[in-house]
Each structure stands twice: as C-alpha cells, then as structure tokens.
Amino acid sequence: MDFIGESCNSAYSDGDHEPPNKKLKRFNVWNYFVKIEADGKELCECKTCGKQFISGRTGISHLNQVQHITKCPLIMKSRIAKHFKLNKIDHRMVRDSVTQMTIKSYIPFQFAEWDEFRAFTKFASFNEARSLSRDNVVADVMKVYLLEKDKLKKQLAAVKGGVCLSFHCWTSSTSSHGYVTLTAHFMDDQWNLVVKVLSFCHFNPSHDSFELSRKVIDCLQEWGIERNVFSITMDNVSANDETSQNLKNQLCSLDSLLRTFITSATAPSLEKHFKCCARVLDLMVEREFKGSKWCIGQDKEQFEVCECVKL
Structure with a gap:
C-alpha cells in the first residue's frame, strides 16, 4: 500500500498536470449582479449602473452578463480605482x-x-x-x-560680494500706464550668475526724479540689500542723470559708513556715473537698417521660394 501511494504522488509531481479532482476557477458574475424579480420574471441587475438582464441558465444570458462587465464604464472605473488604490485623494x-x-x-x-x-x-x-x-x-x-520671496531674501543676505542692479521704467503704449522694474544680478557660492526680478510694479508716469529714486530705495530696503549695492544700470536718458544723483545722496544718508564706502576707491561704479551706450547704439543700428528693410524682406522671400523648389 505504501508503494502504491508513493507512485500516485510521484505521478502528479513529475508531470505538469493538476489532479483531476481539482476544479478550474470560474468567473463569478454575481460579484457584479444581484437577482431580482419583476412581473413574475427572474432578472439580474447590475450593482453599479442598475441595468437589468434576463436571469436564466442559458449560455446567452450568462454571455450578456459577462459582456456587460467588460463594457460598463462604472464597473471599469471601480476596478481601475481598486487596482491603483485610489481610495483617498490628497x-x-x-x-x-x-x-x-x-x-x-x-x-x-x-x-x-x-x-x-x-x-x-x-x-x-x-x-x-x-x-x-x-x-x-x-x-x-x-x-x-x-x-519664494523669503528664500530669495535669505539668498541675498548670504551674498558675500556686491549686488548689481538694473533699473528700467517705461510707459505702456496702449494704456499710458507707467511701470518700474528692478532686477538684481549677483554671484552665488558656486560662482553662478543669478538674475532675479525684485520689483515689477505700476508707477505714475508723471513722476519726478526724487519719487523715482525713492521708489528704488524703498525696494532695496524691502529686500535688505541697501548696504550691499555695487552698481546701478539705467537707461541712457537725460532724466536719469538727476535720478542717479538722488540715489547716491539717499544711499549716503542711510549710514555714514555707507557714505564712506561709496566715495572710496572700492566702489567706483557708485561714485561715478558712466553713460550707457547701449541705447545710442540701438538707435544707430535701427537707423542704418531702416533703409534696407525692404531689401531684407525681398531676400527672405527669395530664400523661402528656393527652399520650396528644393523640396
């Protein structure tokens, strides 16, 4: 008897076939349907969408139930949510x-x-x-x-060198509103140039040089860098001559040590006013290219035609 039992066990272990008495798993449609009665007929109703089917023992009724499970959007949505465990949204x-x-x-x-x-x-x-x-x-x-403003304040406070500023004001051509932009340029600990916009705000177009310089000083004090300014770059207009002088006077009035720093040889960019030639150069280039604008347009059209022919 022991020999027969061992031979039977070895037969199932050596082969890939399962024991004959083990039943295969079946797709249980009643996880998604419930039986009901209506007008003396036995029906089954979908638990999610409420659609009803005839409940019978024929293969057609069972096939309809299986097809509905694969096509019902509510069932598919619940199965996807269960698969990805989206039971709670953050x-x-x-x-x-x-x-x-x-x-x-x-x-x-x-x-x-x-x-x-x-x-x-x-x-x-x-x-x-x-x-x-x-x-x-x-x-x-x-x-x-x-x-982000608090992070930038801490980054500016950790700057060991000076902070260079670029200042620009303009009037909108469509709404006649004035705007002011103040941008900081400095080097971080890794010697990377960092450019950050400190202020972009509305400003009265009919302003004077003192109001404009006061606006810049208020912005510097807000960011805590009024004692760490190395240079200020402005537009090359005659109105900014008085503004730059007011800026130097107001910066010197903040502290006597700052006055000594500005007038010393370590900060010549604040002591002197260097004229910026970028605006003048831009006007010269625009004037020279104004007459040749038509020729450039014609050349561009010819290049486009050549590319089309080549294709």
Missing part, C-alpha cells in the same frame, strides 16, 4: 499641482471655475476631488510667492 497635493500649473503656464485664476476643468478633475479623481474657486487659487499663489 487634496493638498491637488491644490499644489493646480497652483504650479497656474504660475508656470500663466493661466488666469478663474480657470479653476471652468466647467471643463471641474469635469476633468472629477473624472481623474473618480468624483473625489473638491471643487476649487478663484479665491482658493489666489490664496495658494500668494503663499507660494511669500515662500
């Missing part, structure tokens, strides 16, 4: 992603209230994402701005 991460998309893509704040965007978020999160308003997006963007 709403904080969703808001952070929307904030980054708003900032980097220059999207208006009201896009969070668009019906298409809300429909997309509900579909992607399986109806679990919370609706956002433009006020929520504005608040999140301001939080990111304050965090």
